[in-house]
Amino acid sequence: MSAPLLSVDDLVVDFSTRAGNARVLDHVSLEVTSGEVLGIVGESGCGKSMTALSIMGLVPNPPGKVTSGSIRLEGRELVGLSEAELCEVRGRDIGMIFQEPMSSLNPVFTVGEQIAESVRLHENASPKAAMARAVEMLRAVEIPEPELRAKAYPHQLSGGMRQRVMIAIALACRPRVLIADEPTTALDATVQAQIFDLLQDLQTETGTAIILITHDMGAIAELADRVAVMYAGRVVEKGTVETVLSNPQHPYTKGLITCVPHLEPEPPMLREPLPEIPGVVPALTDLGKGCAFAPRCLERIAQCDDSKPPLKATTGPHLTACWVAGQ
Amino acid sequence: MSLIRIILTRIGYGLVLLLAVLVLNFTLVSIAPGDIADSIAGDMGGADAEVIEEIRARYGLDKPFLTQLWRYMSGIFSFDLGFSYFFNTPVTELVLERLPATLLLVVSSQILAIVTGTWLGVMAARNPNGLLNTIVTFLSLFGFAAPVFWTGILLIITFVSVFPIFPVGGMRDVTVEGGFFIQALDVLYHLILPMVTLASIYLALYSRLARASMQEVLGADYVRTARAKGVPERTVLYKHALRNALGPVITVAGLQFASVISGAVVVEAVFSWPGLGTLALQSILARDTPTIMGILFFSSLVVIVFNILTDIALRLVDPRIKAG
Numbered sequence: 106m107s108a109p110l111l112s113v114d115d116l117v118v119d120f121s122t123r124a125g126n127a128r129v130l131d132h133v134s135l136e137v138t139s140g141e142v143l144g145i146v147g148e149s150g151c152g153k154s155m156t157a158l159s160i161m162g163l164v165p166n167p168p169g170k171v172t173s174g175s176i177r178l179e180g181r182e183l184v185g186l187s188e189a190e191l192c193e194v195r196g197r198d199i200g201m202i203f204q205e206p207m208s209s210l211n212p213v214f215t216v217g218e219q220i221a222e223s224v225r226l227h228e229n230a231s232p233k234a235a236m237a238r239a240v241e242m243l244r245a246v247e248i249p250e251p252e253l254r255a256k257a258y259p260h261q262l263s264g265g266m267r268q269r270v271m272i273a274i275a276l277a278c279r280p281r282v283l284i285a286d287e288p289t290t291a292l293d294a295t296v297q298a299q300i301f302d303l304l305q306d307l308q309t310e311t312g313t314a315i316i317l318i319t320h321d322m323g324a325i326a327e328l329a330d331r332v333a334v335m336y337a338g339r340v341v342e343k344g345t346v347e348t349v350l351s352n353p354q355h356p357y358t359k360g361l362i363t364c365v366p367h368l369e370p371e372p373p374m375l376r377e378p379l380p381e382i383p384g385v386v387p388a389l390t391d392l393g394k395g396c397a398f399a400p401r402c403l404e405r406i407a408q409c410d411d412s413k414p415p416l417k418a419t420t421g422p423h424l425t426a427c428w429v430a431g432q
Numbered sequence: 433m434s435l436i437r438i439i440l441t442r443i444g445y446g447l448v449l450l451l452a453v454l455v456l457n458f459t460l461v462s463i464a465p466g467d468i469a470d471s472i473a474g475d476m477g478g479a480d481a482e483v484i485e486e487i488r489a490r491y492g493l494d495k496p497f498l499t500q501l502w503r504y505m506s507g508i509f510s511f512d513l514g515f516s517y518f519f520n521t522p523v524t525e526l527v528l529e530r531l532p533a534t535l536l537l538v539v540s541s542q543i544l545a546i547v548t549g550t551w552l553g554v555m556a557a558r559n560p561n562g563l564l565n566t567i568v569t570f571l572s573l574f575g576f577a578a579p580v581f582w583t584g585i586l587l588i589i590t591f592v593s594v595f596p597i598f599p600v601g602g603m604r605d606v607t608v609e610g611g612f613f614i615q616a617l618d619v620l621y622h623l624i625l626p627m628v629t630l631a632s633i634y635l636a637l638y639s640r641l642a643r644a645s646m647q648e649v650l651g652a653d654y655v656r657t658a659r660a661k662g663v664p665e666r667t668v669l670y671k672h673a674l675r676n677a678l679g680p681v682i683t684v685a686g687l688q689f690a691s692v693i694s695g696a697v698v699v700e701a702v703f704s705w706p707g708l709g710t711l712a713l714q715s716i717l718a719r720d721t722p723t724i725m726g727i728l729f730f731s732s733l734v735v736i737v738f739n740i741l742t743d744i745a746l747r748l749v750d751p752r753i754k755a756g
Binding site: 211 | 652653654656657658659660661662663664665672675676749750751752
């Protein structure tokens with residue numbers, strides 16, 4: 106593996122809440138190399154989006170703050186940069202797509218203006234040149250009649266179109282890393298497939314590294330090169346897509362994979378009910394000293410309640426944070 | 433539908449509304465007991481029935497209601513609002529002479545209230561636990577609770593008696609000589625206290641409104657998108673967020689315009705500002721019905737015009753508002 110383009114090391118993010126301190130990211134380490142797709146999976150509230158926001162330097166402060174750890178982009182430390190310096194990184198070096206295309210575009214500006222804005226900001230382009238780039242980007246994300254659409258307001262576009270516009274915004278300055286935070290959650294199935302195809306095409310074209318945050322295991326299998334599974338603010342399993350999906354080590358990952366519905370040929374009454382992981386993600390304010398997944402785990406042993414398992418190699422570059430795995 | 437067509441439609445509605453206001457005003461004044469004849473007779477120190485009838489005939493008050501209404505309405509179309517017996521001047525002339533002073537007061541105080549109020553609201557929304565937020569809360573409580581005449585008198589005591597910085601009232605100083613610029617400066621100098629007084633209530637209203645609206649908008653997904661693009665925080669606030677947050681402020685400002693004009697009546701009285709308000713006060717006391725109706729006509733005209741302007745402003749700010 107070549108030197109990582111973006112690396113997150115031992116990142117700790119705390120939120121002070123009324124119920125006490127919540128550790129939303131607990132020593133998270135991730136890395137992504139140029140041209141690679143890293144998938145981050147996990148249930149809602151496990152810290153996927155917070156990881157993305159931390160990389161962007163957009164952790165809402167207060168109440169949140171990066172307590173320790175580092176985020177490096179091509180060796181440059183991002184934690185502790187001034188707001189002005191972060192503004193230069195955002196949009197230019199790292200682009201981001203959000204999960205809600207319906208509300209993520211500003212309703213009072215045309216989509217062309219919204220794409221052109223980041224070009225103007227980061228490349229000192231003239232308004233005319235920036236608008237020309239906006240049209241070019243709309244064409245790149247396969248929006249028909251881009252010249253016309255650039256003058257449209259978000260409410261005049263469909264959800265899938267808006268997500269394409271979001272992608273155009275994120276990629277307008279050709280960032281080296283693109284973070285896609287559940288880019289297809291709010292879209293219907295056919296549009297989801299289109300958006301994933303588009304992301305894949307753009308990635309092959311530009312070589313941008315993508316961090317794909319999703320709970321869609323199918324998307325991970327199709328798009329990602331490597332995958333990190335997160336639970337309660339920690340990375341619990343990390344490795345290449347093939348090894349993690351075909352040979353999951355952590356009980357949580359196994360659970361996630363068995364939860365994926367399949368199209369089955371049997372008639373409905375013969376089918377097994379879709380399995381689920383019992384219980385819910387614990388409150389981050391009282392995680393205790395043991396493994397956060399232990400209360401829901403089917404393979405738990407005594408040691409699980411006593412101390413948190415470290416992320417360690419099970420087979421090759423495949424890392425798992427579990428006392429039971431690999432034994 | 434194009435903006436021009438929308439504006440023309442709005443103007444059409446406005447004219448119909450104005451006509452309705454005129455008929456209603458005229459009817460209300462006619463129903464009210466007593467008329468000019470009684471007032472004139474009273475001024476003369478009493479008159480017998482014959483004299484009163486004669487006065488009525490002179491002002492056309494002996495005619496049936498509909499005839500009177502028709503005469504009044506047809507007069508309006510040639511900008512004739514009748515004759516003020518009290519001021520001995522045509523009403524149109526009287527009102528047009530006073531209208532600019534009121535417009536100056538009303539428009540300048542609204543601009544002051546909207547601009548300062550919105551700015552305070554934005555700053556307060558940006559930092560919900562900050563000092564400015566407390567100031568906005570206090571200011572709005574004070575602005576809502578304090579009646580304008582009281583605020584006005586308080587300002588006069590402070591800035592005229594204790595610290596003699598501003599003139600006590602009026603619109604210009606007759607001793608000031610000079611060209612247009614010096615005269616304008618003099619008017620501005622006289623304008624400050626009444627403008628601040630009239631703005632105080634609305635400043636309270638708009639700052640609260642802008643704060644609530646901004647707080648909501650700042651949590652919106654598109655604000656996060658703007659930040660993720662690398663837009664500097666100032667631009668996020670004043671370009672991306674504010675333009676979305678302005679809608680409620682503009683709507684309420686438009687709705688409030690009628691109440692601003694009635695507030696101006698009181699403020700003008702306190703500062704002896706030579707506008708429609710003082711004229712209204714004088715003509716009400718004198719039961720000078722043609723003048724009262726003339727003032728009502730012009731103030732409704734102003735309110736209707738500003739409502740149309742509000743509508744246009746809203747459309748310019750938010751492209752989602754379509755014809756309707």
